[in-house]
Amino acid sequence: MTASLAATDDERKEPRRAGRFTYVGFEIEPDADRVICRYRLDEQDFSEVVSFPGGGDWSSPAVTEAARLLFLLTGVSYYKAGAPPVVDLGETALTATELEFLKDFYLDGLGEFAYRNGIDLRDLEFLAPELKRESTAGYVPRRKSPLVPFGGGVDSIVSVELIRPLVDETENPALFVVNRPGDRFDAIEEPARVTGWPVVRADRSIDPTILRSRELGYLNGHVPVTGIISAITVLAAVLEGRDAVVLSNEWSASSATLYDHGRPVNHQYSKSEAFEAAFRGVLAEALGDGLEYFSLLRPLSEVWIAARFAEQPQYFDHFRSCNKAFLIDTTKRYDHWCGVCDKCAFIDLVLAPFVDEADLAKIFAKAGTEPLRNPELLDTFRRLLGLVPDSKPWECVGDVSESRVAARLALLRADRADDEILRTLVAEAQGHLDAAPEELLKPLGRHFVPERYQPEILRNS
Numbered sequence: 001m002t003a004s005l006a007a008t009d010d011e012r013k014e015p016r017r018a019g020r021f022t023y024v025g026f027e028i029e030p031d032a033d034r035v036i037c038r039y040r041l042d043e044q045d046f047s048e049v050v051s052f053p054g055g056g057d058w059s060s061p062a063v064t065e066a067a068r069l070l071f072l073l074t075g076v077s078y079y080k081a082g083a084p085p086v087v088d089l090g091e092t093a094l095t096a097t098e099l100e101f102l103k104d105f106y107l108d109g110l111g112e113f114a115y116r117n118g119i120d121l122r123d124l125e126f127l128a129p130e131l132k133r134e135s136t137a138g139y140v141p142r143r144k145s146p147l148v149p150f151g152g153g154v155d156s157i158v159s160v161e162l163i164r165p166l167v168d169e170t171e172n173p174a175l176f177v178v179n180r181p182g183d184r185f186d187a188i189e190e191p192a193r194v195t196g197w198p199v200v201r202a203d204r205s206i207d208p209t210i211l212r213s214r215e216l217g218y219l220n221g222h223v224p225v226t227g228i229i230s231a232i233t234v235l236a237a238v239l240e241g242r243d244a245v246v247l248s249n250e251w252s253a254s255s256a257t258l259y260d261h262g263r264p265v266n267h268q269y270s271k272s273e274a275f276e277a278a279f280r281g282v283l284a285e286a287l288g289d290g291l292e293y294f295s296l297l298r299p300l301s302e303v304w305i306a307a308r309f310a311e312q313p314q315y316f317d318h319f320r321s322c323n324k325a326f327l328i329d330t331t332k333r334y335d336h337w338c339g340v341c342d343k344c345a346f347i348d349l350v351l352a353p354f355v356d357e358a359d360l361a362k363i364f365a366k367a368g369t370e371p372l373r374n375p376e377l378l379d380t381f382r383r384l385l386g387l388v389p390d391s392k393p394w395e396c397v398g399d400v401s402e403s404r405v406a407a408r409l410a411l412l413r414a415d416r417a418d419d420e421i422l423r424t425l426v427a428e429a430q431g432h433l434d435a436a437p438e439e440l441l442k443p444l445g446r447h448f449v450p451e452r453y454q455p456e457i458l459r460n461s
Contacts, residue, residue, distance in 0.1 A: 018042045034051040048205065054201065062290075071092070072094075077206065078210060086125050093128065096130075106121065136287055144171045146167060146245075152192065159248040181203040193318075246296050302350050339367025342383070344364070348371040407422055
């Protein structure tokens with residue numbers, strides 16, 4: 001668990017905020033296979049274009065509903081430029097379910113942004129006409145045709161391999177990738193090729209003004225991007241008549257990064273169980289029960305996922321979760337693991353109990369040194385294990401208890417017996433009441449995976 005963190009008022013003076021954020025409207029352009037979303041922050045207009053090169057059936061009522069939800073969620077990227085106290089939905093009517101969902105998406109999804117910018121969003125007011133639905137869009141898909149958002153890391157690779165035996169390849173299960181137009185990340189494309197599955201794509205063109213936020217004096221910070229990607233994936237799935245959007249968000253994604261005045265702040269909110277459950281409710285109300293949206297890994301720990309990934313050595317030379325592999329500036333983008341960031345350290349740590357030291361040394365070879373063999377990273381690992389107060393990084397990494405269990409398990413291996421970092425960490429972690437390793441190797445909570453997509457670990461739990 002993470003300890004509470006409460007900054008003083010002097011430390012967190014609220015910056016100047018805009019007055020009103022308005023949802024102007026969205027347009028579907030079937031001939032161009034794209035949706036245009038328009039917003040206004042006081043007097044500044046923004047537009048975002050999301051294109052689907054593969055096309056699909058734009059005439060379906062379900063597509064219009066999915067585009068509308070995309071419009072609702074994408075707005076958060078533009079709201080945060082000024083973080084005004086009023087969000088005006090304009091002519092876009094919302095059901096009670098959608099309104100509550102959107103409020104939580106802003107308040108909790110922007111929790112990190114608000115905390116780090118010293119902004120209190122609890123005064124946020126939403127103005128929206130009320131929508132009373134008489135029926136859903138009645139979406140009817142083809143069966144066993146999942147779309148799997150794919151980031152090229154351990155989690156999404158494990159999802160593909162768990163679901164592979166449950167689907168018929170003739171039904172064309174596919175990966176899903178969102179990029180800027182014309183851009184491709186090798187860290188995604190290489191492992192995607194290893195899966196052998198086709199890739200469905202979307203191009204997201206963020207308004208160029210918002211990309212100049214720092215230069216123009218706008219507020220900046222983290223947004224719940226997984227929620228936005230989820231909405232884009234739903235629209236892609238409906239366009240192609242697919243029956244499921246399969247996420248790869250694990251149990252610990254629901255853990256708070258820290259607590260601010262008793263309120264959880266979670267860097268991974270839109271990967272959490274709370275977001276998943278709420279978005280499922282919104283989708284069911286709009287589309288009916290034809291599309292399943294769920295995380296295949298929801299009740300599973302990072303330790304269990306790492307153990308399963310270790311059984312897939314064909315990916316060892318191709319996967320990368322290092323943030324520097326995903327830099328927007330291609331001149332600064334790495335073609336290898338950097339070996340020093342929090343993500344590199346966590347991946348090395350969680351795989352160490354299950355992957356030979358020699359294989360991990362090879363994976364991180366271009367970085368110069370495997371993270372667990374780099375004494376300068378001891379404090380980085382201390383933060384991952386929660387051995388200093390309020391230390392969990394603002395990153396998509398596991399819970400501190402998972403990291404402590406991984407360290408203990410790794411130190412039991414013969415090829416890690418001389419690892420000074422692990423010895424130090426395990427000694428300093430003595431006294432923490434973590435779950436037994438065997439508890440992290442079985443499901444830990446509820447999930448929303450329908451029976452037809454349940455891997456053995458979930459069917460037998």
